[in-house]
Amino acid sequence: MHKLFKSAPLPFQGQKRNFVNEFSKALEQFPANATYVDLFGGSGLLSRVTKDIHPEARVIFNDYDNFSQRLAAIPQTNILLVKLRKLTATSGRQIKIPVDIKRCILKAVKAHENKFGYVDYVTLSSSLLFSGKYATNFEELSKQTMYNTVRKSDIAEATGYLDGLEVVREDYKQVHQEFKDANVVYLLDPPYLSTDTASYGSDKYWKLKDYLDVLELLEGSKYFYFTSNKSSIIELMEWFETTTLVDNPFKWSTTTTRENTVNYQHKYDDIMIFKQ
Numbered sequence: 001m002h003k004l005f006k007s008a009p010l011p012f013q014g015q016k017r018n019f020v021n022e023f024s025k026a027l028e029q030f031p032a033n034a035t036y037v038d039l040f041g042g043s044g045l046l047s048r049v050t051k052d053i054h055p056e057a058r059v060i061f062n063d064y065d066n067f068s069q070r071l072a073a074i075p076q077t078n079i080l081l082v083k084l085r086k087l088t089a090t091s092g093r094q095i096k097i098p099v100d101i102k103r104c105i106l107k108a109v110k111a112h113e114n115k116f117g118y119v120d121y122v123t124l125s126s127s128l129l130f131s132g133k134y135a136t137n138f139e140e141l142s143k144q145t146m147y148n149t150v151r152k153s154d155i156a157e158a159t160g161y162l163d164g165l166e167v168v169r170e171d172y173k174q175v176h177q178e179f180k181d182a183n184v185v186y187l188l189d190p191p192y193l194s195t196d197t198a199s200y201g202s203d204k205y206w207k208l209k210d211y212l213d214v215l216e217l218l219e220g221s222k223y224f225y226f227t228s229n230k231s232s233i234i235e236l237m238e239w240f241e242t243t244t245l246v247d248n249p250f251k252w253s254t255t256t257t258r259e260n261t262v263n264y265q266h267k268y269d270d271i272m273i274f275k276q
């Protein structure tokens, strides 16, 4: 028996570590012999917990971000972290890393990438970038200001983390098509509405339409669905239930947009709609 995982073995934005206990409890009310399909698998934490609670169940982990590759690279990532610890030994914790040391770090990262053909940039980001910032390749990493938050200990090997899981890697709609029978329970944890998805395999922003597409899968299915109070999706659904708006109120109207610049990274559009 492998150790029980209460969190993902590697940093992963949006992993459901805070729900592990509640999720495990709720799962016990679900059938032991069902097929559980984790459509937005992310770090695979929900898949792992599901397999541990229901060892007889089939559990499909949609590894859209190729988290498996990050897991397999843990020993190599540890080698790189040892180098980074040495390079940052003289710079204070949490403090901006001076440019000359940053240059040495980038050199070490490049050399590592050339040698192993792979660098886990998400894990590196959590050791070198401001909290919540992620780079997914060398160019992005070199552009960022670095802070010394290099982890002090090695990452533990994730032995057994994927045991018994069936790993697939496709768009969630495709996976849903493949697993549709009555004994399926869907685990649905889509990216948060319009949040920064820079650390995910797809950098596409999740818009309201994408959200509503996911909700279509819920009808008539057994599921776990995760969202936050930042997306007003529950409010929206309740509104639809009590309102009989059949036509689009903006039909036949004219739309004009104006771009607003907040800063060099953030822009949004103001919209004016009119109808005579």
Ligand SMILES: C[S@@+](CC[C@H](N)C(=O)[O-])C[C@H]1O[C@@H](n2cnc3c(N)ncnc32)[C@H](O)[C@@H]1O
Binding pocket: 008, 012, 013, 014, 015, 016, 017, 039, 040, 041, 042, 043, 044, 045, 046, 062, 064, 065, 170, 171, 172, 173, 189, 190, 191, 192, 200, 201, 202
């Ligand atoms: C909130 S995270 C899921 C976190 C996961 N439950 C965990 O505990 O680690 C959402 C995931 O959906 C993935 N994703 C984005 N677009 C997708 C798509 N079209 N099909 C499948 N997964 C997608 C993202 O890359 C991200 O890994």
